[in-house]
Amino acid sequence: MATTVPGTTPEGTQPRGTQPRRPKNKHRSALLGAMFLMATSAVGPGFIVQTTNFTVQLGAAFAFAIVVSILVDIAVQLNVWRVIGVSGKRAQELANTVLPGAGWFLAALICLGGLVFNVGNIAGTGLGLNVLFGIDARLGGILSAVVAIAIFLSKRAGLALDKIVVVLGAVMILLIGYVAIVSRPPLGEALRNAVIPDNIDFLIITTLIGGTIGGYITYAGAHRMIDAGVSGPENVREITQSSVLGIIITGVIRVLLFLAILGVVAGGVALTSDNLAAEAFQSAAGIIGFKLFGIILWAASITSVIGAAYTSISFVTTAKTSPRVRSIATVVFIAVSTTVFTFIGQAPATLLIMAGAVNGLILPVGFAFIIWVAWRRRDLLGGYVYPKWLLGIGVAAWLLTLFLGYQSLGGLSQLWV
Numbered sequence: 470m471a472t473t474v475p476g477t478t479p480e481g482t483q484p485r486g487t488q489p490r491r492p493k494n495k496h497r498s499a500l501l502g503a504m505f506l507m508a509t510s511a512v513g514p515g516f517i518v519q520t521t522n523f524t525v526q527l528g529a530a531f532a533f534a535i536v537v538s539i540l541v542d543i544a545v546q547l548n549v550w551r552v553i554g555v556s557g558k559r560a561q562e563l564a565n566t567v568l569p570g571a572g573w574f575l576a577a578l579i580c581l582g583g584l585v586f587n588v589g590n591i592a593g594t595g596l597g598l599n600v601l602f603g604i605d606a607r608l609g610g611i612l613s614a615v616v617a618i619a620i621f622l623s624k625r626a627g628l629a630l631d632k633i634v635v636v637l638g639a640v641m642i643l644l645i646g647y648v649a650i651v652s653r654p655p656l657g658e659a660l661r662n663a664v665i666p667d668n669i670d671f672l673i674i675t676t677l678i679g680g681t682i683g684g685y686i687t688y689a690g691a692h693r694m695i696d697a698g699v700s701g702p703e704n705v706r707e708i709t710q711s712s713v714l715g716i717i718i719t720g721v722i723r724v725l726l727f728l729a730i731l732g733v734v735a736g737g738v739a740l741t742s743d744n745l746a747a748e749a750f751q752s753a754a755g756i757i758g759f760k761l762f763g764i765i766l767w768a769a770s771i772t773s774v775i776g777a778a779y780t781s782i783s784f785v786t787t788a789k790t791s792p793r794v795r796s797i798a799t800v801v802f803i804a805v806s807t808t809v810f811t812f813i814g815q816a817p818a819t820l821l822i823m824a825g826a827v828n829g830l831i832l833p834v835g836f837a838f839i840i841w842v843a844w845r846r847r848d849l850l851g852g853y854v855y856p857k858w859l860l861g862i863g864v865a866a867w868l869l870t871l872f873l874g875y876q877s878l879g880g881l882s883q884l885w886v
């Protein structure tokens with residue numbers, strides 16, 4: 470889709486004699502980091518457990534749920550990245566402009582959900598190191614937190630963050646891909662079910678969507694993008710491409726993980742342990758598969774620790790906040806999460822249910838402001854003419870997020886039963 474900058478008349482055209490300015494090499498690097506930050510923030514320990522359990526439950530029919538969730542994720546992220554990227558403002562700043570105070574309310578919800586889920590992410594890093602080296606999971610969580618803290622305390626924290634998430638994201642894709650190959654999944658059956666499923670479970674589809682773009686995950690990549698200086702109508706093409714590629718990266722990881730587990734299940738192996746994913750990887754590739762699972766779990770968890778901390782703090786700071794203050798705040802966020810995990814030993818089930826429900830509510834609330842800015846606040850977009858087709862799929866996606874939010878209320882009500 471062509472783009473529009475201030476001063477154009479037809480949507481999607483440029484004034485004569487001008488060409489859209491493409492980002493410099495550092496912008497390309499920042500966009501790559503933003504894409505992988507969004508993708509790896511979604512791929513945490515819960516993502517692995519969720520994908521494994523649903524594959525065991527639905528078999529090849531789970532392919533359809535994955536395809537639908539990816540399409541909805543793209544519709545949401547296209548709008549989130551476009552509005553935040555063109556405006557150059559973070560989500561809470563846009564919300565505060567539309568409705569004073571709403572942005573800080575949104576920030577409070579994001580930080581609450583991010584903090585609780587980060588306890589689970591820290592727990593995931595500990596379990597990953599336990600699988601790899603047999604060390605105590607709590608000690609593994611503490612050591613992993615030190616690694617994450619070191620990244621944010623480095624002199625070039627932004628560059629380090631971008632490189633770490635890209636490298637670990639690529640590692641996950643390669644290792645899961647290897648297990649997917651050796652497990653020999655029935656590809657023909659999976660492809661058929663992606664289009665004509667044997668079974669459709671709408672609750673699973675909504676759960677996948679909420680887990681992939683709920684809470685802080687919705688804004689992780691977009692906030693990293695504008696913090697790196699990539700914004701404005703002149704960069705809209707790269708912003709759009711990056712948002713789609715970020716979701717595709719997440720989808721590739723989920724598809725590969727699905728195929729790896731499907732190959733084991735289709736082969737007649739009955740997965741019965743408390744850790745279905747670890748059992749499946751070991752069944753597919755022996756002790757090597759088991760150790761690979763440890764690497765994948767640690768990589769997924771540590772990148773989610775980084776993503777949750779970075780994005781949550783981006784909601785309580787502004788562009789005027791010094792990098793040092795932002796880094797210190799991020800370190801404190803990680804330290805608090807680690808302290809809670811150290812004393813409790815795992816993410817408390819009740820808090821995780823509450824955080825999941827809150828994330829389900831955050832999605833339609835935060836996305837509503839994004840859609841409103843796209844529809845009615847052209848002044849916040851520097852005069853950019855927002856594509857009607859994109860606004861249309863955004864509204865449709867928002868209506869679906871309302872349903873997700875309604876579903877999340879069920880999770881909250883269970884806490885009081």
